[in-house]
Amino acid sequence: MNQQQWDSVDDYFTGLLAPADEALTAALRDSDAAGLPRINVAPNQGKLLHLLAQVHGARRILEIGTLGGYSTIWLARALPADGRLVTLEHRPEHATVARGNLARAGLDKLVEVRVGPALDSLAALAARPEPFDLVFIDADKVNNARYVEHSLRLTRPGSLIILDNVVRGGAVTDSSSTDPNVLGTREALRLIAEHPKLSGTAVQTVGVKGYDGFALARVLA
Template identity: 50%
Template sequence: MAELTPENWRRVDAYFTDTLVGHDETLEHAVADQDAAGLPAIEVAPVAGKLIHLLARISGARRVLEIGTLGGYSTIWLARGVPDDGLVTTIEAEPANAAIARASIDRAGVGHKVEIRIGRGEDVLPTLTGPFDLVFIDADKESNALYLDWAARLGHPGTVVVVDNTARGGDVADPAVTTAQIEGVRRGLAMLGADPRFDATALQTLDRKGWDGVAIAVLTEVVEGFDDVGEP
């Protein structure tokens, strides 16, 4: 058995990417454009992009909500996963990021399936009308519980909810780490475990982005009584 090292897990990730995802000039162009504009390199890895794409297809999603557009890389994956008359609504706080994303999304040929709402999630989410069939949460981690609450409000029983970046290099399980981001991830995970609206699990991931994780949930019912920090 190979030793678990960054070099080896990145080799496996490259093998999975080459074998199961392949190279896509449109997606690679989207990443290149966001890099050239100085956006942080925090888009999902190709294997994770393919995962959310497949989840959209498996769930039969027609309406998708994405919280955190960045340069549009994950948005393109999601838009490719919905039918031609489907719609991905994606929220981006920074207008400059949204402009880069719009150009990449249009170039990918899925612009007619994507609407970008510019503004902070906490401000935009109350203006949306559901239901959404899949919700992908990949924005500021401090607000994960707030975003999960809105995912439940805007979803329906059977809605798939995906939360990215849930392991944070192992820090999520280290009680000595109490940064705002890590505490936000913990609140979100605690909410997924305690809130009866969700049935969830989480997996650690090792890919080109490093050691992290993803939580996947299904919305089971619509109930009131849980606040935005996941406590009754």
């Protein structure tokens, strides 16, 4: 298998099972026009997030890492009319693009975009009375373990925590790596494996985003 074959299969799955609409297409277009990096989830991965949120019956969602709001749209569309999604974005210029994309998708009333370092925003959310049902972590990988720790404090038994980009092109297996992204990811995976309040697994993926994967954990208590 090679990247061309992975792309072809992803294109087939996307066209059949997760076709684009105007809001999703425009979100990617405006993100490109604003110079945002092309690191958003693939369409079929966005559909997976959407289905996980729906199956779980999520009413309160937390996203760590907004970028242009593409994955935010997929997640927010799974919410009921009285649901709420809080998404955290470090860079103000990214947040501006995301807010525009969310407004065009008709989701701005369901979504709150908070700007600033995610660890600061997460600490501020500790006073929030309602726990989150689902957390999607897709931000800087160095702080992955900290994000999981905060997610535990902000969720309830039964909540889901999804951690993206855990394979790192296979580098996650390298115990001698000095790459901060690999180190942060390995630390987060160890935390999921060892924490008594978490049960999780990780899955490898290939596709238009190359060779990567995600971890999925359930809060036990």
